[in-house]
Amino acid sequence: MSTAPRTPSRTPSDASPGPSAAAPRVPARPPRVPPTARTLAARAAGGALRVFLVLAGLFWLLPTLGLLISSFLSPTALNDGGWWQVLTAPSRLTADNYERLLANETVTGSLIDTAAIAVPATLLVLALGAFAGYAFAWMEFPGRDWLFLVVVALLVVPVQVALIPVSELFGSIGLFETTAGVVLFHTAFGLPFAVFLLRNFFAEIPRELLEAARLDGAGELRLFTRVVLPLGGPAIASLGIFQFLWVWNDMLVALVFADSAHPPVTVALQQQVRQFGNNIDVLAPGAFLSMVVPLVVFFAFQRQFVSGVMAGAIK
Numbered sequence: 001m002s003t004a005p006r007t008p009s010r011t012p013s014d015a016s017p018g019p020s021a022a023a024p025r026v027p028a029r030p031p032r033v034p035p036t037a038r039t040l041a042a043r044a045a046g047g048a049l050r051v052f053l054v055l056a057g058l059f060w061l062l063p064t065l066g067l068l069i070s071s072f073l074s075p076t077a078l079n080d081g082g083w084w085q086v087l088t089a090p091s092r093l094t095a096d097n098y099e100r101l102l103a104n105e106t107v108t109g110s111l112i113d114t115a116a117i118a119v120p121a122t123l124l125v126l127a128l129g130a131f132a133g134y135a136f137a138w139m140e141f142p143g144r145d146w147l148f149l150v151v152v153a154l155l156v157v158p159v160q161v162a163l164i165p166v167s168e169l170f171g172s173i174g175l176f177e178t179t180a181g182v183v184l185f186h187t188a189f190g191l192p193f194a195v196f197l198l199r200n201f202f203a204e205i206p207r208e209l210l211e212a213a214r215l216d217g218a219g220e221l222r223l224f225t226r227v228v229l230p231l232g233g234p235a236i237a238s239l240g241i242f243q244f245l246w247v248w249n250d251m252l253v254a255l256v257f258a259d260s261a262h263p264p265v266t267v268a269l270q271q272q273v274r275q276f277g278n279n280i281d282v283l284a285p286g287a288f289l290s291m292v293v294p295l296v297v298f299f300a301f302q303r304q305f306v307s308g309v310m311a312g313a314i315k
Helices: 035-070 075-080 083-087 096-103 105-138 144-156 159-173 179-202 207-215 220-231 233-248 252-257 265-275 280-300 302-314
Strands: none
Touching: 035 083, 035 280, 075 083, 075 280, 096 105, 096 280, 105 144, 105 179, 105 220, 105 233, 105 265, 105 280, 144 179, 159 179, 159 252, 179 233, 179 252, 207 220, 220 233, 233 280, 252 265, 265 280
């Protein structure tokens, strides 16, 4: 006798969910911006920013460009109009001004005298500041913190306050109106900032690195030259650029302490203005040459300068 196949019994879990068990509805998301439109907006914003930065840079360099063009214009052409006249009459440009400048021994000699002051003053500040910064950062000696506070306090002393007492001091020891006196003055006033900057930079070097070098038998001098100086290269380069630009463009200290027979370029150009008010054919190229040297130094060490600034900002 055959029996009908049994149908499997349905369990409650196999039953289809009813209306009460329905899944919750997900709220509708706002429509997405197409990637192409977002990319185009970002590119447009970046392009507008680049255009703005280029225009700002050109506006900033406009006086330098005007000085450069004026240095190639004759006094007659400058009296007829401004430097922008070369846009319609470029044939008025001439190199006669630079020929007269090279024939002016006062201005050409002042460039050499300025270099004789700026280079030693920069190297002395870098060397002494690096040694002092390392000592304040990693060497233990009595009164270190108090002495560093004195160095920091010297940052607020203005140059004008020291002109009269230092003049009397230099006059008594025979350094007044000498190149050595100007170099010593710039070195003394550049050291507080150099020590402050390099000490803070050297203090961020990991202590474990220095201790590992000491375990390998490195003394303080070897540790300073082989470990600290290479790591502090960006900060030292930034400090060197600041110090060189400050000494090269200085006029007050040079006007007081420099030898009147061998003045720096800033004083030499000031004397040309005072004695020959219309001597524009010498003043324009001389001023441009005095500006070119700091620009060359800055662009030559631009990468080290940016690295030092970024390292100081990060630390």
